[in-house]
Every structure is written in C-alpha cells, then in structure tokens.
Amino acid sequence: MYKLVAFQTILYREIYRFMRIWPQTVLPPAITTSLYFLIFGHLIGSRLGDMGSVRYIEYIVPGIVLMSVITNSYGNVVASFYSSKFQRNIEEMLIAPIPNGLILAGYVMGGVLRGLLTGSIVAGIGSLFTPLHLIHPDIAAGVFLLTATLFSLAGFINAVYANSFDDISIVPNFVLNPLVYLGGVFYSASILPETWRAVALANPMFYMINAFRYGFLGVSDVDVQLAFLVMGGTLIVLLIWAWYLLKKGIGLKA
Numbered sequence: 001m002y003k004l005v006a007f008q009t010i011l012y013r014e015i016y017r018f019m020r021i022w023p024q025t026v027l028p029p030a031i032t033t034s035l036y037f038l039i040f041g042h043l044i045g046s047r048l049g050d051m052g053s054v055r056y057i058e059y060i061v062p063g064i065v066l067m068s069v070i071t072n073s074y075g076n077v078v079a080s081f082y083s084s085k086f087q088r089n090i091e092e093m094l095i096a097p098i099p100n101g102l103i104l105a106g107y108v109m110g111g112v113l114r115g116l117l118t119g120s121i122v123a124g125i126g127s128l129f130t131p132l133h134l135i136h137p138d139i140a141a142g143v144f145l146l147t148a149t150l151f152s153l154a155g156f157i158n159a160v161y162a163n164s165f166d167d168i169s170i171v172p173n174f175v176l177n178p179l180v181y182l183g184g185v186f187y188s189a190s191i192l193p194e195t196w197r198a199v200a201l202a203n204p205m206f207y208m209i210n211a212f213r214y215g216f217l218g219v220s221d222v223d224v225q226l227a228f229l230v231m232g233g234t235l236i237v238l239l240i241w242a243w244y245l246l247k248k249g250i251g252l253k254a
Contacts, residue, residue: 006098007106014110018076025076026118029068033122036064037129040186051188054217061126062140062213063185066147068122070180070205071172073115073148077107077155078168085159090252100246104156108242111152112145119144132216139224140215146231147208153238160242160251183209189221204234 018025041057051059084090093103126132134140154171162168183205189197200206201222211227214220220227245251 003099003102006096007102010093010103010106011109014076014080014107015113017080018110018114025072025114026121029072029118030121030125033064033068034125036060037126041129052190052219054219055130057130058132058217059188059213059219060186061123061130061132062216063183063209065119065123065126066143066209066212067180067185069115069119069144069148070151070208071176072118073111074151074155074158074172074176076114077111077152078159078162078172080110081107081156081159082162082165082168085162085252086165094249094252100243104242104246107156108149108152111155112148115148115152116144119148134216135218136215138215140212142228143208143212143215143231146228146235147212150208150231150235150238153235153242156242157238157245160245162251179203179205182206184213184221185209204230207231 037057037060041060044056050056081090084093123132158168158171182200183203184200189200189206192200207222207227207230210220210222211224211231214224214227
C-alpha cells in the first residue's frame, strides 16, 4: 500500500507543479501555436496551396500538435527532476523504501500528462482555424501517448546527466528542436531532394509525426507499422536506460 501512496504522491506533486505555474507551462504553447497556425497555416498556407491532396493548414496541424507534446513532455521531466537533484531532495526518495520503477513512473507520468494536456489544447486551437478529422483515432491516440512517454523518458535521462541548469537546455536547443523542425512538421518528404530525404528517414521524429498525421488525415510519407516499430524500439531503449541510471544512482549519489 505504501508503494502506491509513494507513486501517487510523486505524481500529485508533478501535476501540482505544472498546474500551479500554468502561465509558464500551459499558456505559452497555446500562444506560440496560435501564431504558427495564423502565420504558416493561414497567411502563408493560403498562398502555397495544397500539400498533395490535403489543404496546407490541415497538413501542418498534426505536426504542430505533436511538436507541443514533445517539447512539453520533455521539458516538464528534465526541469522537475533536475530541480530535485539541485535541491538534494532526490536523496530522500533514493533512501526511502520506494522501488526505482515507481520513482521513474511518477516523474514520467507527470511529463506525459503535461504533454497530453498541452497537445489537447493546441489541437483545440487548431480546430478554430480548420476542421479536424480523425480518420484513424486509434492510431492517433497511440502515437499521442507513445510520444509523450518517450520524450518524458528522454527528459529524465537528460536530467540525470545534467550538472547545471545550462546542461538541461543544451539538448532541447541543439538536438530536440532541430530534429522536430526537420521531422516533417511543415513539409512532406516527397518534396525533398534525395540527400535530405535520407536525412529525414534517419530522424525518429519523422516517423512519429507522419504516423500521427496518418491518424488525422490518412496520409503519411512512411509505413505506419514501421513508424510504430521505430517508436516502440526507441521507447524500450530509453526505458531500460533510465531505469539503469536510477538503479545505479549515476549522477544522483555523491
């Protein structure tokens, strides 16, 4: 019973943390994505025409929604867990009789919930600019959840290795954001030259965004089964990695 209480306590703290400062955690993605929809979708998109058989603004909505899920899931866990390291209260959890898996699950679930919340808000804003149609809702929901979980784990790993607040911003700025923008949010791989198409296919986010777009629109630049294999394999690797770091206390124990 105490194990369940411990998990619920960590999860409640994570939810309370990002909801208490919602003007910093929930409001900015809503404002930023509104500008994306207005500038790229409405103003520029009306001049670009269709992307294949789909209106441009409809084409970019799934990618923008998933981009919000990625950045917020990642950002929530990396900031929260590193703050626990910095304030030295993570040591209290490590010496308590709480299984490492529950500690990891509590932080990751907090990141997942924030990612799903902001993603849902962004989707709602997108629906104000263009009607949204879920052709394959089960696929969209699966990608939604898998992506939030995957990047929550990635944020946890970044926080474990980080030694300063600067370290938790290096990966988002120099790795995460470039991969997101090169992941096909605003374009189809079919319009890329061969070299850049090969680069796109080496980007895991390309598969996530295309699978999510398939759930909404029924169009994708990659096979959806392959996309789920890539997501599932990456998720397993990150899960084992994060659990190992927590078990060994790497970067956590003095």
